[in-house]
Amino acid sequence: MANIDFKKLFDTLIEGAKELASSAFAEQKKEAQADALKLLDKVKDNLKTWTQQLSDGKQSKEDFEFLVLSQKDLIEMNALKQAGLAAIRIDELKDNLLNLIVKTISGLL
Numbered sequence: 329m330a331n332i333d334f335k336k337l338f339d340t341l342i343e344g345a346k347e348l349a350s351s352a353f354a355e356q357k358k359e360a361q362a363d364a365l366k367l368l369d370k371v372k373d374n375l376k377t378w379t380q381q382l383s384d385g386k387q388s389k390e391d392f393e394f395l396v397l398s399q400k401d402l403i404e405m406n407a408l409k410q411a412g413l414a415a416i417r418i419d420e421l422k423d424n425l426l427n428l429i430v431k432t433i434s435g436l437l
Contacts, residue, residue, distance in 0.1 A: 332383050334376050337433065341368055344428050352421050359407035360421065367403050367425055371396070379433055389437070393430045400426055 345368055349360035375396070382392045405418045 332379055332436070334379060337379070337436070338368070338372065338375075341429060341432055344432065345425055348424055348428060349421065352424065353408065353413070353417075356408060356411045356413065359411045362407045363405040363418075364421070364425055366407075367405070367422065368429075370403055371399050371429070374399070375429065375433075382433070382437055389434050392434065396430050397426050 342365065345364040346361050349364035350357045353360035378387070378392055378395050381387045382389065387395075400419075400422050403422055405422065408418050408421070409415075
């Protein structure tokens with residue numbers, strides 16, 4: 329049973345999300361970062377619960393990954409849509425951000 333400092337973990341995710349968004353959308357960096365942070369904010373409460381369950385052995389890494397990745401369709405990237413970016417590029421960013429979450433947290437446990 330690992331003791332997780334969720335605040336520190338979440339801060340790490342924020343920095344990773346900002347970097348990922350900036351590199352994926354250099355010309356729309358501001359919009360991409362705003363949407364990336366909104367994504368993290370939207371999943372934060374569930375992520376905290378799921379991370380604790382994973383840490384406590386109450387769910388597997390596969391279950392954790394499924395739960396995180398299932399959030400994709402619930403997340404809107406409004407700033408990027410307003411900037412006129414193609415839906416496929418926005419979906420790629422969502423996929424990459426959710427995979428960042430899975431890899432970061434799974435790698436700690």
